[in-house]
Amino acid sequence: MGNCSPKPKRRSRSSKTLADTSLPPAQLHGSETSLIAWRIRVALLYKRVAVEFVECGDDEPFLRCGSETVTGSEESLLRYIDNRYGGPPTETATETEGRVIAAEVMVVQHRSIQQHVEGMAQWAAKMTGAGGDEWKGRAAEGRRMGKLYGELVEIMLEHAQMEERFLFPTLDRTADYDVCRTANEQHGRDLPLMNGIKEDLKSLIAIDVGGPLYKEALLNLSLRFRTLQEHCKQHFQEEERELLPLLEVAESVRRKEGEEPWPPNRWVQQMMDLMEQTHSRLFAFFAAGLFPHDALRYVGLVSGGDDQRAIAMLRSIALSIDTWPLITT
Numbered sequence: 001m002g003n004c005s006p007k008p009k010r011r012s013r014s015s016k017t018l019a020d021t022s023l024p025p026a027q028l029h030g031s032e033t034s035l036i037a038w039r040i041r042v043a044l045l046y047k048r049v050a051v052e053f054v055e056c057g058d059d060e061p062f063l064r065c066g067s068e069t070v071t072g073s074e075e076s077l078l079r080y081i082d083n084r085y086g087g088p089p090t091e092t093a094t095e096t097e098g099r100v101i102a103a104e105v106m107v108v109q110h111r112s113i114q115q116h117v118e119g120m121a122q123w124a125a126k127m128t129g130a131g132g133d134e135w136k137g138r139a140a141e142g143r144r145m146g147k148l149y150g151e152l153v154e155i156m157l158e159h160a161q162m163e164e165r166f167l168f169p170t171l172d173r174t175a176d177y178d179v180c181r182t183a184n185e186q187h188g189r190d191l192p193l194m195n196g197i198k199e200d201l202k203s204l205i206a207i208d209v210g211g212p213l214y215k216e217a218l219l220n221l222s223l224r225f226r227t228l229q230e231h232c233k234q235h236f237q238e239e240e241r242e243l244l245p246l247l248e249v250a251e252s253v254r255r256k257e258g259e260e261p262w263p264p265n266r267w268v269q270q271m272m273d274l275m276e277q278t279h280s281r282l283f284a285f286f287a288a289g290l291f292p293h294d295a296l297r298y299v300g301l302v303s304g305g306d307d308q309r310a311i312a313m314l315r316s317i318a319l320s321i322d323t324w325p326l327i328t329t
Contacts, residue, residue, distance in 0.1 A: 025050035030061030037061040038314040043090040046292035090292040102267035103244040110236040112289035121225035142204035162274040284320040
């Protein structure tokens with residue numbers, strides 16, 4: 001199957017740290033410049049499988065798992081990985097039209113944000129219930145939560161800005177102003193809450209761990225996270241039910257007014273331009289809130305057929321995936 005030479009140094013950090021030793025390891029043969037090879041590698045890492053990448057001149061990657069050699073299309077390899085290793089699926093859906101892609105991108109962004117907020121709410125609740133020796137290391141834990149929350153806020157603000165500068169003006173042409181205005185008002189409603197969480201996290205670092213003031217700050221933090229979780233869930237459900245279907249209507253209005261339909265990639269490119277940090281510096285954190293099939297699908301959607309962009313996004317996942325508390329349900 002081509003001239004392949006193993007390069008152990010190319011093993012991802014995941015294969016050395018958080019790989020599940022109860023799962024049989026996998027050897028992936030392919031090219032560093034192959035988008036499919038990167039998608040297969042990331043799919044395996046999501047499964048917590050120890051992966052050895054073997055540089056190979058073949059255009060089509062293949063797997064060796066124990067005594068099995070598995071070849072075929074990307075879809076068949078992903079299906080094999082799902083069947084062999086279980087867990088959340090990695091196989092992705094088929095392509096859709098531009099404006100539908102824009103709606104799908106929005107939904108996946110909602111899933112990532114919601115998962116991160118829920119995870120931090122659970123994290124804060126767990127810290128609130130600690131006692132005795134469990135207080136040890138809480139200062140460092142508070143600093144780590146503060147760092148991750150800062151990244152989450154950046155993504156949430158970019159997402160809101162994208163809606164306010166692109167989505168809402170586009171949908172205003174459907175004459176459904178009330179729906180857009182309500183969604184915009186909800187953005188403003190949650191800013192004080194998000195800033196309150198930031199201040200609570202700062203307090204945790206400054207206050208003596210385990211004291212009455214520390215416990216009170218933890219309780220406030222937990223309550224604020226739960227409120228933010230509820231607000232996000234409600235807001236996202238309303239947008240997906242009432243706003244996103246209007247993308248079809250907006251395109252019809254453009255046609256009726258004699259305007260040229262937007263090419264499929266323009267819808268997504270507008271969103272990418274307004275969420276630059278989410279799709280570069282923060283992308284690994286963003287992807288940590290997704291199931292593998294959502295992450296792989298999202299990369300395909302937003303890369304716009306640019307293989308180098310897609311590979312860069314997948315590489316950022318592969319390099320950081322060992323630090324994620326991956327979602328499994």
